[in-house]
Amino acid sequence: MEAQNTFKKIRTLVAKIPKGKVATYGDIARLAGITDARVVGWAIRGNTDPKIPCQRVVKADGSVAENYGAADWREQKSRLLSEGVSFKAQKRVDLEKHRLIQNF
DNA sequence: AAAGTGACGCATT
């Protein structure tokens, strides 16, 4: 509860992801000032608020997190599709096409 | 300060 600073940054960054775009845990972590991608997951997990578009956060290979709280990955898929994000597979989004950060 | 835990990342198989 002390490290809210880091979590808050992460949540803020996630909330800044534009509609129709996705970002990887690693990228967000870097933007938050850390090097570990897992921390990003905890930050969202502890605050599964409707304002946090955690559906736009995917793994480095574009696959969605299976442990999307109580909802399934299908939930994210539906939301992402509604935003215009294409899927290459049932669990993978088109990272090359919708990745927020490509040049790194 | 040390150990335990983890919504990951990457290299191999």
Add this chain to the structure above:
DNA sequence: TAATGCGCCACTT
């Protein structure tokens, strides 16, 4: 593409 194993780093207790 999928599955497995190892490693890294930050957070909690």
